[in-house]
Amino acid sequence: MRLSKLAIIGPGLLGGSIALAVRRFSPETRLAVWSRRVEAAEQVRASGLAEISSTELAPVVEEADAIVLCVPVGAMPALAEKIAPLISTTALVTDVGSVKTSVVAMLSPIFAKRGRFVGSHPMAGSERTGLDAASADLFQNAVCIVTPDAGTDASAVADATQLWQMLGCSVRVLPPAAHDEAVAAVSHLPHLLAAALVNFVCARQPDSLNFCGNGFRDTTRVAAGPPEMWTEILRANREPLQKSLRAMIDSLNEVLTLLNRDDEMPLRQFLARAKTARDRLRKQ
Amino acid sequence: MRLSKLAIIGPGLLGGSIALAVRRFSPETRLAVWSRRVEAAEQVRASGLAEISSTELAPVVEEADAIVLCVPVGAMPALAEKIAPLISTTALVTDVGSVKTSVVAMLSPIFAKRGRFVGSHPMAGSERTGLDAASADLFQNAVCIVTPDAGTDASAVADATQLWQMLGCSVRVLPPAAHDEAVAAVSHLPHLLAAALVNFVCARQPDSLNFCGNGFRDTTRVAAGPPEMWTEILRANREPLQKSLRAMIDSLNEVLTLLNRDDEMPLRQFLARAKTARDRLRKQ
Numbered sequence: 001m002r003l004s005k006l007a008i009i010g011p012g013l014l015g016g017s018i019a020l021a022v023r024r025f026s027p028e029t030r031l032a033v034w035s036r037r038v039e040a041a042e043q044v045r046a047s048g049l050a051e052i053s054s055t056e057l058a059p060v061v062e063e064a065d066a067i068v069l070c071v072p073v074g075a076m077p078a079l080a081e082k083i084a085p086l087i088s089t090t091a092l093v094t095d096v097g098s099v100k101t102s103v104v105a106m107l108s109p110i111f112a113k114r115g116r117f118v119g120s121h122p123m124a125g126s127e128r129t130g131l132d133a134a135s136a137d138l139f140q141n142a143v144c145i146v147t148p149d150a151g152t153d154a155s156a157v158a159d160a161t162q163l164w165q166m167l168g169c170s171v172r173v174l175p176p177a178a179h180d181e182a183v184a185a186v187s188h189l190p191h192l193l194a195a196a197l198v199n200f201v202c203a204r205q206p207d208s209l210n211f212c213g214n215g216f217r218d219t220t221r222v223a224a225g226p227p228e229m230w231t232e233i234l235r236a237n238r239e240p241l242q243k244s245l246r247a248m249i250d251s252l253n254e255v256l257t258l259l260n261r262d263d264e265m266p267l268r269q270f271l272a273r274a275k276t277a278r279d280r281l282r283k284q
Numbered sequence: 285m286r287l288s289k290l291a292i293i294g295p296g297l298l299g300g301s302i303a304l305a306v307r308r309f310s311p312e313t314r315l316a317v318w319s320r321r322v323e324a325a326e327q328v329r330a331s332g333l334a335e336i337s338s339t340e341l342a343p344v345v346e347e348a349d350a351i352v353l354c355v356p357v358g359a360m361p362a363l364a365e366k367i368a369p370l371i372s373t374t375a376l377v378t379d380v381g382s383v384k385t386s387v388v389a390m391l392s393p394i395f396a397k398r399g400r401f402v403g404s405h406p407m408a409g410s411e412r413t414g415l416d417a418a419s420a421d422l423f424q425n426a427v428c429i430v431t432p433d434a435g436t437d438a439s440a441v442a443d444a445t446q447l448w449q450m451l452g453c454s455v456r457v458l459p460p461a462a463h464d465e466a467v468a469a470v471s472h473l474p475h476l477l478a479a480a481l482v483n484f485v486c487a488r489q490p491d492s493l494n495f496c497g498n499g500f501r502d503t504t505r506v507a508a509g510p511p512e513m514w515t516e517i518l519r520a521n522r523e524p525l526q527k528s529l530r531a532m533i534d535s536l537n538e539v540l541t542l543l544n545r546d547d548e549m550p551l552r553q554f555l556a557r558a559k560t561a562r563d564r565l566r567k568q
Contacts, residue, residue, distance in 0.1 A: 123497035143495035172495055182492035185485050190503040193477055195558035196535045201469050202561045204531060208466035209565060211427035211456055213407035215506040217565065219474040222499040224562040227555035231548055234555075238543050245543070247488060249536050251480045256529055259522050264515055271511035271518075274479035277486045278508040281493060281501065 001092065001159040005030045007064035009057075009079060011044050014096045014122065015070030016134025019049045021167040024136045034060040036071075043131060061086050066163060067115070069095035069107075074232055077106045084114040092159045093117040098183065099236040100147040100176035108151060116156035119147040119176060121183070122169055129226050137168070144169035147176045184240035189248060191230060192241070194223040285376065285443040289314045291348035293341075293363060295328050298380045298406065299354030300418025303333045305451040308420045318344040320355075327415060345370050350447060351399070353379035353391075358516055361390045368398040376443045377401040382467065383520040384431040384460035392435060400440035403431040403460060405467070406453055413510050421452070428453035431460045468524035473532060475514060476525070478507040 006022055008015045011033050019031050032052035035041040044053040054060050061067050061083050069076055076095060087093070093115040097103040104119045111117035124142035144164040148157045161171045174182065198220050201209060234241060258267045290306055292299045295317050306313050316336035319325040328337040338344055345351050345367050353360050360379060371377070377399040381387040388403045395401035408426035428448040432441045445455045458466065482504050485493060518525060542551045 123495060142497065145495060182489055182495070185489040186492045186496040186500045189484075190481060190500050192536075192539055193481060194503055194562075195555050196532065196539055197474060197477060198558040198561045199554065200473075200528075200532050200535050202557070204528075205466055205469040208470045209561070211407060211429060211466070212470040212565070213426065216470045216474050218502045218505045219478055220558075220562055220565075221502045223555075223558040225559070227552050227559050230555050231552040234543065234551065235548060242540060242543055244484075244488075245536060245540055248480065248484050249533055249540075251484050252476075252529060252533050252536070255476055255480055256526060256533075259518065259526055259529070264519060267518065268511050268515040270483065271479050271507075271514050273486070274482040274504075274507040275509070275511050277482045277493070278478075278504055281496070281504075 001065065001162050003029045003065050003163070005032060005064045007032045007034065007061045007067040008050070008070055009034045009060070009067065009083070010070035011035050011040055011049075011131050012070060013129050013131070013133050013138070014124070015068070016049065016131040017124070017136065017138035018068060018070065018167060020134055020136035021139055023049075025166050025168070032060040032064060036075075040131070047131070049131075057082055058086050061091075063088065064091055066092040066094070066159070068120075068163075069093070069097075072229060072232055073097040073099060073103055073236055076103060077110065080107050080110045084110050087115050089114060091115040092156055092163070094120040094146075094156075094160050094163070096120060096122055098187070098233045100145075100179045102236050104147060104149055104176045108149065112151075116153045116159070118152050118156040118160050119179075120160055120164065121145045121147065121179060122164060122167075123183075123187070124169070129229075139164070139168035142169050144171050145179050145182075146171055146173050147179045148173065149176055180237050181240045181243075184237055184244045188234055188237055188241045189244045191222050191225065192234065192245060193248070194220045198223045285349065285446050287313045287349050287447070289316060289348045291316045291318065291345045291351040292334070292354055293318045293344070293351065293367070294354035295319050295324055295333075295415050296354060297413050297415070297417050297422070298408070299352070300333065300415040301408070301420065301422035302352060302354065302451060304418055304420035305423055307333070309450050309452070316344040316348060320359075324415070331415070333415075341366055342370050345375075347372065348375055350376040350378070350443070352404075352447075353377070353381075356513060356516055357381040357383060357387055357520055360387060361394065364391050364394045368394050371399050373398060375399040376440055376447070378404040378430075378440075378444050378447070380404060380406055382471070382517045384429075384463045386520050388431060388433055388460045392433065396435075400437045400443070402436050402440040402444050403463075404444055404448060405429045405431065405463060406448060406451075407467075407471070408453070413513075423448070423452035426453050428455050429463050429466075430455055430457050431463045432457065433460055464521050465524045465527075468521055468528045472518055472521055472525045473528045475506050475509065476518065476529060477532070478504045482507045 031050035033050040122144040315334035317334040406428040
């Protein structure tokens with residue numbers, strides 16, 4: 001894919017990191033960044049991160065070979081409606097939303113006759129947010145899931161894959177619904193557990209927070225993520241997430257009975273199974 | 285407290301780290317390390333970690349000013365019975381067990397007429413184990429809880445506090461039962477949640493492990509800990525842990541209903557509350 005101009009919609013952690021990674025890995029690409037707020041556009045301009053920094057969409061997206069939506073999921077449809085008439089029919093359009101069924105359902109029709117849209121989810125978040133937290137390395141070794149549906153142009157999948165690989169991601173292709181089920185399990189459920197654990201300890205054993213070790217810190221780190229963003233993500237992926245959470249509650253009820261058994265083996269096997277799986281993860 | 289000779293019973297992660305930290309912060313102290321296995325004693329000897337390395341208890345504990353039991357909780361009583369007749373009546377005896385009610389109940393009577401025993405729990409574990417993972421820095425900024433009961437000699441509390449502070453810990457004093465309730469919440473429950481989450485994802489969404497991000501890795505890191513050790517810890521602290529786990533399951537059922545609400549505010553407040561508490565933790 002030709003990439004003379006890349007448009008980034010939203011200069012947050014992900015948008016900023018895409019810009020920094022493009023600078024490093026594709027220095028000949030011109031970068032254009034759209035910001036909602038004047039102050040953010042100023043910050044982008046001052047940072048020298050992009051050739052074009054504007055709160056207007058036209059100068060950012062016109063003639064762009066690829067456009068990446070890096071705004072909250074709820075803000076995407078309205079922006080997409082404004083972007084669609086401005087871009088070339090061959091432009092690649094993708095997004096970085098953490099849920100895909102709803103995003104793809106909303107954006108696909110908007111770009112049906114303009115641009116080639118395919119959803120993406122680079123799994124490279126952080127509990128930190130904003131341009132100041134952006135890093136050219138954010139995507140190194142991260143997985144990006146590209147989520148075509150039945151109507152997606154195959155060349156859009158190929159080009160989005162190439163773009164994310166260029167930024168450092170390893171790419172997987174999954175239908176939106178399969179993506180949402182998977183992230184409900186490995187991302188959204190862990191977020192809920194972390195938040196519930198923090199709130200539980202604060203409510204029942206507040207003093208014990210003064211002497212928690214690294215285990216508690218690691219287990220709950222994601223709970224420091226932005227509540228507005230996560231509320232939106234968790235609600236957008238509500239159905240797969242509730243399914244996961246219900247099944248997790250069932251598992252925890254089974255663990256309760258394991259603790260009660262006279263025989264220590266079932267608990268030990270439960271922990272050993274988890275260790276084996278977690279060790280495999282570490283080695284990847 | 286005079287510390288011309290310190291005896292360490294068990295050269296694992298904690299025992300080894302105590303030795304390394306004593307070398308750094310109290311270089312005039314002679315170190316004596318007891319190992320169960322000949323190979324481990326050889327390794328200690330080869331490492332130059334201690335002046336005395338033996339599989340015999342007498343040369344290790346005799347004339348020691350302080351003795352620290354760094355073996356699994358289940359191995360403590362039998363070793364304590366052998367150690368008690370060998371030590372001076374004024375020797376400080378403590379341990380590093382992760383549960384305290386049962387350990388203190390078992391060890392206090394054994395050292396009632398020999399040595400001054402008080403329980404300790406340095407909260408400085410790691411999912412790694414053994415002497416190779418030991419570090420002089422393990423206790424820096426870690427909390428150590430010292431757990432006197434009604435019969436504990438006040439000078440033992442003072443001396444154990446001084447010892448752990450010298451190694452780098454910040455020390456808190458709590459009765460054994462209060463300790464066990466607290467660690468059930470901030471250590472044992474997180475461990476169970478991490479293991480349950482890994483097993484859940486492996487069982488229901490095994491493919492998704494291939495693209496989990498840092499959030500999942502952090503949330504489940506502790507599940508890589510040694511299953512034998514954790515089985516013993518979790519079972520030894522079974523009652524407070526079951527209480528915590530039951531309450532956590534109740535919380536998760538409440539989260540299920542939050543996800544179902546039309547109004548997004550309750551979920552957002554739940555996440556915001558967790559973020560505020562978790563941010564406070566980060567700043568400490």
